[in-house]
Structure formats: C-alpha cells, structure tokens
Amino acid sequence: MSTGGDDLTDDIFNKIRKYVYQHARISLGENKRELVRARFGKVIRQRKMEGFRDYYQWMQNDATGEALSEVMNAISTNLTSFFRENQHFQYLANTFLPALGASPPAMRGGKIMLRGWSAGCSTGEEVYSTGITLLENIHDPARWDIKLLATDIDTEVVGHGQRGVYAEERLKGVSQANVKRYFDPVMGAKGKPACRVKPALRNLVTFRYLNLFADWPFRNKFSFIFCRNVMIYFDRETQEQLVNRFYNQLGPGGHLFIGHSESLSGIKHHFDYAQPTVYVKR
Numbered sequence: 513m514s515t516g517g518d519d520l521t522d523d524i525f526n527k528i529r530k531y532v533y534q535h536a537r538i539s540l541g542e543n544k545r546e547l548v549r550a551r552f553g554k555v556i557r558q559r560k561m562e563g564f565r566d567y568y569q570w571m572q573n574d575a576t577g578e579a580l581s582e583v584m585n586a587i588s589t590n591l592t593s594f595f596r597e598n599q600h601f602q603y604l605a606n607t608f609l610p611a612l613g614a615s616p617p618a619m620r621g622g623k624i625m626l627r628g629w630s631a632g633c634s635t636g637e638e639v640y641s642t643g644i645t646l647l648e649n650i651h652d653p654a655r656w657d658i659k660l661l662a663t664d665i666d667t668e669v670v671g672h673g674q675r676g677v678y679a680e681e682r683l684k685g686v687s688q689a690n691v692k693r694y695f696d697p698v699m700g701a702k703g704k705p706a707c708r709v710k711p712a713l714r715n716l717v718t719f720r721y722l723n724l725f726a727d728w729p730f731r732n733k734f735s736f737i738f739c740r741n742v743m744i745y746f747d748r749e750t751q752e753q754l755v756n757r758f759y760n761q762l763g764p765g766g767h768l769f770i771g772h773s774e775s776l777s778g779i780k781h782h783f784d785y786a787q788p789t790v791y792v793k794r
C-alpha cells in the first residue's frame with residue numbers, strides 16, 4: 513500500500529536535498545521538509561509507489577532525465593506575473609532601447625540585432641511582458657531583428673509559456689489597450705475566460721527547457737538577460753558562477769536584470785552598476 517509521503521525520514525530528506533543541489537544547485541533548507549512531503553507525496557501516489565524510499569531509489573537509477581524533470585517540476589517555485597517589477601520594463605523602453613537604436617553594437621542583414629533571454633522564465637509572463645515592451649516602443653520594426661529566448665528547468669511551466677494561454681485574471685498587469693492588441697479571448701480551463709497570446713508576440717519567443725547549470729548551447733551573444741527571482745534559491749558561490757557566465761554570454765552594452773530582492777553585492781563580477789537590480793557590460 514502506498515504511504516504517500518508518510519515515510520520521509522531525515523536520511524531520505526537529506527538525500528533528496530543533496531540530489532536537488534547537485535543537479536540544479538537549489539539549496540533546499542530544513543524548512544522545506546513539509547513542501548517536499550506534500551509535493552512528492554502527490555507524485556508518489558500518482559506513480560503508485562510504496563513511499564519515499566521507493567521513489568528515491570527510482571530517482572537515483574533513472575538515466576532518462578525523467579526523474580530530474582519530475583523532481584524539478586515538483587519542487588520549483590514558479591511565482592510570476594505580467595509586468596512584475598515594472599521598473600525594468602520602463603528601463604527597457606526609456607533607456608535601453610533608445611541607446612541601442614542610436615548606436616547598435618550588432619547588425620544582421622542591415623537590421624539592428626536584439627537578442628533577449630528570460631533565464632528562469634516560469635510560465636512566460638516575464639518574456640511576454642518584455643516582448644510587449646519592445647513592440648510598443650520600437651516605431652520602425654523593419655529596422656530591427658528581434659528574438660527572445662525563454663528557458664526554465666521545469667518542463668510544465670515551459671509548456672504553459674509555449675501555449676501562451678492565461679486565465680483572464682492573470683492579465684491584471686497588462687493595460688486594456690495591450691490586452692486587445694496582443695491577446696485573443698479564448699475559453700480557458702473549466703470554461704473560465706482566458707486569453708491567448710497573438711502570433712505577432714508569440715512568434716518573437718522561443719521556449720526551451722534548460723538547466724542553468726548545464727552547458728548553454730548558444731551561438732549568439734545576448735543584448736539583455738532577465739534572471740529575476742531565480743538566484744535567490746542559490747548559494748553565494750553558485751550565484752557568482754552564474755553571474756560570471758551571464759557576463760560572458762552578453763554582448764557589448766549588454767544588460768543583466770535581477771530580481772528586486774536580489775543583489776550582486778558580495779559577488780565578484782565585472783558588470784557596471786546602472787541602477788538598483790540593473791547591471792551593464794561595458
């Protein structure tokens with residue numbers, strides 16, 4: 513008989529923490545025991561396994577990547593919203609875009625190249641907010657070659673972003689005019705009103721599964737990287753490694769945006785400070 517999550521001993525809890533740290537560098541504190549019990553208990557019951565001991569054994573022996581993906585889907589915190597921390601979108605519109613338009617560091621086929629990355633994109637609200645900001649503030653689109661990448665370690669949220677369908681109440685941060693311009697009304701889950709991202713915005717974005725601590729398969733440098741409310745889960749050493757990898761992945765003038773409760777103080781890096789939570793590669 514399945515015990516669901518009742519057999520979560522200290523030993524298994526610590527092994528799960530170690531596994532999560534090794535694979536995703538997420539430090540699960542002692543205070544996450546109930547979260548692990550609740551979220552894995554559900555998965556264990558769905559898999560009709562005996563309990564945590566069984567589940568851990570399966571996790572460890574799995575070579576397909578299914579276990580890692582299931583574990584990350586169960587423990588990741590995906591809180592996000594449209595135009596969250598709006599000062600970053602204002603900065604894009606009022607500071608970043610005018611500067612890039614005036615002296616573009618990279619051109620392609622006669623167009624200004626702009627490559628953005630939402631690293632830890634969750635269900636996609638962040639990258640679509642970025643896309644709306646760009647489309648609303650670029651008045652000569654024929655001059656621009658824009659591509660946005662959105663990645664996350666949680667395959668379920670990546671799928672959500674890819675579908676681009678959001679319950680109507682999730683669009684609170686989007687102005688009425690932009691809801692009309694960038695979303696089509698559709699029937700959502702359980703018949704509730706929802707909105708689907710229109711192709712003009714959807715086609716700017718590519719969604720991909722990516723563990724930030726795996727190799728990055730990128731050919732081009734980015735113009736900006738949003739990695740907001742993700743590093744908060746990592747220890748300082750891991751943050752430092754990541755911030756330096758971001759630096760190397762940005763082109764000249766490239767920007768890094770981090771979450772409002774995050775900071776690079778105490779981290780060795782080469783960025784210049786632009787304003788709180790905004791950093792530039794000169």
Ligand SMILES: C[S@@+](CC[C@H](N)C(=O)[O-])C[C@H]1O[C@@H](n2cnc3c(N)ncnc32)[C@H](O)[C@@H]1O
Pocket residue numbers: 535536537538588589590591592593596631632633634635638663664665666669722723724725739740741742745771
């Ligand atoms: C709180 S959400 C932040 C979403 C969005 N950036 C924002 O600020 O609204 C954090 C996201 O980071 C992702 N994440 C955590 N560890 C990761 C890792 N090692 N690689 C890639 N994504 C990761 C989680 O799956 C989650 O979707």
